[in-house]
Amino acid sequence: xxxRLLIPAIAxxxxxxxxxxxxxxxxxxxxxxxxxxWCQAIATNFNRDTGIRVNxxxxxxxxxxxxxxAEAQNPRGDVWFGGTGDPHLAAAEENLTQAYESGNxxxxxxxxxxxxxxxxxxxxxxxxxxxxxxxNSELLARKNIAPPTCWADLADPRFRGEIQVANPNSSGTxxxxxxxxxxxxxxEEAFAYMRRLHPNVNSYARSGTGPIKAVARGETGVSxxxxxxxxxxxxxxxxxxxxxxxxxxxYEIGSMSIIRGARNIAQARRFYDWAxxxxxxxxxxxxxxxxxxxxxRSAPLPPNAPDLGRIRLIEYxxxxxxxxxxxxxxxxxxxxxVGSLPR
Numbered sequence: 034x035x036x037r038l039l040i041p042a043i044a045x046x047x048x049x050x051x052x053x054x055x056x057x058x059x060x061x062x063x064x065x066x067x068x069x070x071w072c073q074a075i076a077t078n079f080n081r082d083t084g085i086r087v088n089x090x091x092x093x094x095x096x097x098x099x100x101x102x103a104e105a106q107n108p109r110g111d112v113w114f115g116g117t118g119d120p121h122l123a124a125a126e127e128n129l130t131q132a133y134e135s136g137n138x139x140x141x142x143x144x145x146x147x148x149x150x151x152x153x154x155x156x157x158x159x160x161x162x163x164x165x166x167x168x169n170s171e172l173l174a175r176k177n178i179a180p181p182t183c184w185a186d187l188a189d190p191r192f193r194g195e196i197q198v199a200n201p202n203s204s205g206t207x208x209x210x211x212x213x214x215x216x217x218x219x220x221e222e223a224f225a226y227m228r229r230l231h232p233n234v235n236s237y238a239r240s241g242t243g244p245i246k247a248v249a250r251g252e253t254g255v256s257x258x259x260x261x262x263x264x265x266x267x268x269x270x271x272x273x274x275x276x277x278x279x280x281x282x283x284y285e286i287g288s289m290s291i292i293r294g295a296r297n298i299a300q301a302r303r304f305y306d307w308a309x310x311x312x313x314x315x316x317x318x319x320x321x322x323x324x325x326x327x328x329x330r331s332a333p334l335p336p337n338a339p340d341l342g343r344i345r346l347i348e349y350x351x352x353x354x355x356x357x358x359x360x361x362x363x364x365x366x367x368x369x370x371v372g373s374l375p376r
Contacts, residue, residue: 066116070321122355206241213283
């Protein structure tokens with residue numbers, strides 16, 4: 034669901050050590066592709082810290098990329114924050130975003146700067162997270178179903194109708210899953226696997242977080258999700274656990290880009306610099322319990338967050354699978370060979 038939030042430029046108390054911002058410092062039009070609580074927090078805190086009024090639209094990364102493409106001749110957004118890195122790389126390739134070098138780059142992990150360099154300095158990493166299996170431990174126990182630990186498990190008949198995953202046409206998470214399987218198995222075997230998996234999938238959700246929320250509510254037994262989202266639901270009190278695939282798994286580099294033709298370029302660059310700071314990168318956890326690994330080296334890994342250093346990660350080829358043509362080709366093939374199959 035697309036949500037538009039207008040964060041008014043009201044006078045708020047400045048944080049300790051910061052001068053109070055001027056009453057009016059212009060406007061920023063922000064496209065935000067993380068959880069709504071995180072989007073609200075960055076909009077509110079950026080306004081508080083700078084006095085810049087924020088018009089914020091929250092939606093998935095696939096939908097944000099589609100909107101930026103549609104608005105290319107008359108851009109309405111200034112900055113695109115968050116969402117999987119592949120669509121940010123596609124936007125860079127299509128000249129929909131513009132290069133920028135922040136003075137805060139030196140504070141970032143190497144993987145964040147790799148994203149920046151591969152995109153022609155148009156997209157930078159702000160967080161990272163790995164793909165895995167979320168599951169409702171109580172629901173699976175009642176049905177006497179052992180949780181999945183490997184990709185191969187998911188195609189087992191015991192999971193018929195028990196799995197939910199997002200639709201890659203609207204979800205960057207789902208595209209990362211497809212690209213992960215292609216890199217792990219080879220393209221032909223990956224699509225054969227997804228066809229075998231299809232009878233076990235009860236729904237292809239619109240958003241990447243939809244499946245893990247369905248797991249938390251007990252509407253489905255298993256989701257294909259980023260594992261930090263499973264921990265977020267567990268921390269909220271739901272009977273949710275996760276495993277990462279024994280064969281290895283892919284990961285996202287959640288990114289940020291300045292939209293080409295941004296009307297409020299000075300405010301866009303100020304937001305970009307601000308979003309790379311350690312205090313700004315704490316907001317995902319502080320506001321909504323988000324557990325991705327921040328890109329600023331000084332920002333601590335949130336409590337109970339999955340440690341990427343302990344997960345078997347593939348050497349994900351962001352340069353290849355972030356290309357617009359490759360992304361489009363794989364999604365079109367998924368539509369033909371998987372998404373169109375009868376339920």
